Amino acid sequence: MPPANDPAQSPLPNRWPELLAPAGNLEKLQVAIHYGADAVYLGGSRFGLRAHAGNFSDEELRTATALAHEHGVRVYVTVNIFAHQQDFAGLPEYLVFLRELGVDGLIIADPGILAVARRTVPELPVHLSTQANVTNPESAAFWEACGVSRINPARELSLAEIKGLRQRVRAELEIFVHGALCISYSGRCFLSLYLTGRDANRGDCAHPCRYRYRLLEEKRPGQFFPLEEDERGSYIFNAKDLCLLNRLPELIRTGADALKIEGRMKSLFYVGTVVRLYRAALDFWQQQGLDTPLPPAFAEELSKIGGRGQSENFFEQQPEATEMLYDGTTANPRGVPAAIVRKGGPAPLVEARNPFQCGDTIEFLERGLNNIPCRVTAIHDLEGQALARANPNSLLRLTLDRPGNYSRHGLFRRVSDHGAPRDRLPLGRSSHRGFP
Ligand code: SF4
Structure with missing residues (x-):
């Protein structure tokens, strides 16, 4: 396959990327649209990861799609479970239903589901989920040959590797720019299943990587011994949140087609404020040119949004121990x-x-x-x-x-000048379901 054009050689990108926002329910969808999302992704009540995201009934999917289209916003529906044999029952009918709604694309991770989608609704674009863990150009070319029109690679790629994908495939590239990170490859993890019975690979992660752990000797009930990753306790793998706000110009020059915000389980406020921030940044660079640094107001705004701190993850280099959050489940937002x-x-x-x-x-x-x-x-x-x-x-x-x-x-x-008290958890609170 011939290499696609390399937009990194061009001072001006041919196409401005789409800002893609999570919509865990109808209310969040409206807020995402209000604050400037170009597209939203959401899950129906079947076949999607994020079992606790609220998710949309069939009727709500109809309403959501119509509402988004009224505002010129595209809708992508997640069908991204790793399916077991029994999960295929009703899948073709569901895909036909989504086509009839007029959704703009399907988000798929499982090759079996992809095969059914290509057979049943070949006219519907398929976006490859980050859960498929594309980490190299050959893998991207493989999926492109299978019929996917957009690839969301693993979150564990550097900018140089994203450029490598861009040069190898014509498929659109969708890059996660903000939101929670997993310590495993983009959610392919069994920690939650082992500790809580809730399977992250079927959309039901209880986020035990964020818990604070202590040691208990069985003959001394109630006596919890400290387990110290450092003096503040032990959070098994509580990764900071991804934030590539300041790296958007590089992604745009590389030819990213969509910039994706994580968080279908996050709060309405989180969705609204993060979409607003990234919309403002994209608009700023569109007007001022990609070489202009963001004014300080953007960093100020970021500090009010909070989350679990900020990490650029693998964007430039391998993350180190400093990319973990040790002193709590969230950083205090202002x-x-x-x-x-x-x-x-x-x-x-x-x-x-x-x-x-x-x-x-x-x-x-x-x-x-x-x-x-x-x-x-x-x-x-x-x-x-x-x-x-x-x-x-x-x-x-x-x-x-x-x-x-x-x-x-x-x-x-x-x-607040000091941040919210921890017990209030004003941002992303629904993603903390099940915390001790
Ligand atoms: S337990 Fe943590 S690392 Fe594992 S899938 Fe859930 S959020 Fe990701």
């Missing part, structure tokens, strides 16, 4: 979710996500990177009764000291 706008306007109707009070200053996250700090001057419930405090999950009308158009699906957050 931004704490406050509310999401359910009905926009100068006095928005919001759903509170964490407590806040009259007199507190919260910031509204506009699209782009503009944050509008505003003081809450009044809170009313739906009956019009004035409240001193907003409680989580309640629907409230906010009066703010700054007039503005607080748009639907927009987010409000509180910002």
Whole structure:
């Protein structure tokens, strides 16, 4: 096969990459669209990894696809389990159903599922999941010859290796740029199955690599002896999160077709704020040119998003022990979710996500990177009764000291100089299901 053009030789990329966001449910999909995703990936209730991501019923898949297309956003559906024989029952019908919905692509890891998809719905593009662990150009060419139109290689590749793939195949390349990392090859790991009975390879990881471990001698119940990876405890393999924000120009020049954010199990706030950050960065470079460094506001914004710290993983060199997070399951973010706008306007109707009070200053996250700090001057419930405090999950009308158009699906957050207390876990909380 002849090598594809090498866009790295060209000062301007031919095509700007797609920003691809996770959509664990309909609400997250709306927020991802609101903050600028070009495409979303989501799972139906069958055949996809991420068993606890919420996932979409068939009817919700229909709604989600229509909604995304209304906004010009593409929809890719995960069919990426490693299938056992019994898993194939109903697969052809499901694939035909997805074709009839008009989804824009399937995300597949298993060669058997790929074979069924090529036979049953040959017109539907297939994207190869990172779970297939493409680590070299020959492997990429193999999958391309099998009919995949896009390859998401293993997350364990350097930039030089990604360039090698680009030169070997014409298939689109989709690169993970942000989100959780596994210590195993992109999720192919049995730690969760052994310790909790939940199989990561079937979408049900309980994330035991993030737990804090102690030693127990069986005749001394209740006495936990420290097990020290270092003096802060032992987290078996608690990898920091991937963050390639500052490396996007190199990826764009290399010819990456899609930049993917991990996190179908992450919170709505995580999805919204990360999509917003990467959208703003891509727009910045499109306007200013790829040689212009990001202004400090981007690093400031990143510090408010939090997560498990940041790692560039294998992008430049093999990660070392410093790429692990030893002192907790998450790094403390400075931004704490406050509310999401359910009905926009100068006095928005919001759903509170964490407590806040009259007199507190919260910031509204506009699209782009503009944050509008505003003081809450009044809170009313739906009956019009004035409240001193907003409680989580309640629907409230906010009066703010700054007039503005607080748009639907927009987010409000509180910002702390010191980070949120650990027990609050405001970001990615759903991915911590099952933590001790
Ligand atoms: S236990 Fe950790 S390393 Fe293993 S699949 Fe789950 S998240 Fe990945």
